Structure formats: C-alpha cells, structure tokens
Amino acid sequence: MKNIILIFILLNGFVLNAQTISTKVVTVKPYMSLQNYEHFKRMVLNSNDIHIESIEGFNFEWGYDYKLKIQVTKLAQEWSDGTRYEHKLLKVLSKTKALPETTFKMRVDPMRYYSFEAEDSTMNYTLSQINDSTYRYCEKVDLEIPAAFRPTFKKLSKSETGRNAIFNFTPEGRARFVKFA
Numbered sequence: 001m002k003n004i005i006l007i008f009i010l011l012n013g014f015v016l017n018a019q020t021i022s023t024k025v026v027t028v029k030p031y032m033s034l035q036n037y038e039h040f041k042r043m044v045l046n047s048n049d050i051h052i053e054s055i056e057g058f059n060f061e062w063g064y065d066y067k068l069k070i071q072v073t074k075l076a077q078e079w080s081d082g083t084r085y086e087h088k089l090l091k092v093l094s095k096t097k098a099l100p101e102t103t104f105k106m107r108v109d110p111m112r113y114y115s116f117e118a119e120d121s122t123m124n125y126t127l128s129q130i131n132d133s134t135y136r137y138c139e140k141v142d143l144e145i146p147a148a149f150r151p152t153f154k155k156l157s158k159s160e161t162g163r164n165a166i167f168n169f170t171p172e173g174r175a176r177f178v179k180f181a
Helices: 002-016 147-157
Strands: 020-028 033-036 041-044 064-074 085-097 103-108 127-131 134-137 141-144 163-169 175-180
Touching (some): 127 147
Antiparallel strands (some): 020 064, 033 041, 163 175
8 A cells, every 4th residue: 555655655746746848829929039048148039929949940030920830848846047937830831021111129238248258358239330321230230320320320330338229121131220218
C-alpha cells in the first residue's frame, strides 16, 4: 500500500512539472520595442494578444503587421531570466504592410549595457551611423533622421541616456524619426 501511495505521489509530481503545449493565433505589430533584459538591452516583438519576446522560426520585418499561428510551450520550470514560455511559428496567416502614416513610439537608448564595457567599446552602443541621415539601431532596423534633427540625434547617439521618440515607416522599410516624445 505504501508503494502505491508513493507511486501516486511521484506520478502526480511529474504531471504537475510537465511542459504544456498549446496553439494560439496572435497578431504582431509592425515594430519592435527596447526591453531592459538581464545585463543589457534588446529589441523584442510587440503583441496585444500575448507577452512575447521572440518566436522560433519567425523572420520579422519592420513595417508589417502579422497574424501568426504559433505553438506555445509552457516550460516545466521557469528559467533564471524569468522565461516561462517558448514560442514557435507554425504558420504565417497574414502579412500586411503598415500604412506610411502609421506612427509608433520607441525608446532610443544608445547604451546596450548598464555599465560601460571597456574591452570592446563598440559593443556598448546600440546606434551605429551608416551615413549622415541613417543609423542602424540594435542591429535590427535603420532609423532615418530628417536634416533638422541630425545634430540633436548625433548627440543622443554618443550619450549615456536614451529618449522616447515617435517614428513612422518609409517605403524602404526604415523607421523615420518624427519627433521626440
């Protein structure tokens, strides 16, 4: 009898700690957001349907709204960084180009790490200047800066603090700076 009770307790523990898998349909906004992660900042996906940072097998393109069918795996144990779910793309249900007048707010923070890493100082920065009017941000998107804002933006790119800004989309798939928020 003791063995039966012990087996029941062990099996019940395995069931409670098992991963659960479900399928969801989610929408993904046409832009990403800056997230403060463990020791650095990174770009993550935006969705009103589910808290989601990335989707395995999904190739996000700036300037497109997506409707996706995904597999959601609830992990048996939370990871040390707080991750409780993994997401995997099953199917792109729709991909629609956002209207050029669509605006979005995004944090522009020039520092990748919370403290300056002297060993490889180029890795400390999220902004790299491509030409006089364009910056690559977090190695994810090109930011187009109108002439009137270039001196201010250049200063921001070398500072240690960020600012919120409003952007819209260019036909070429860049994010065009509109104003500071």
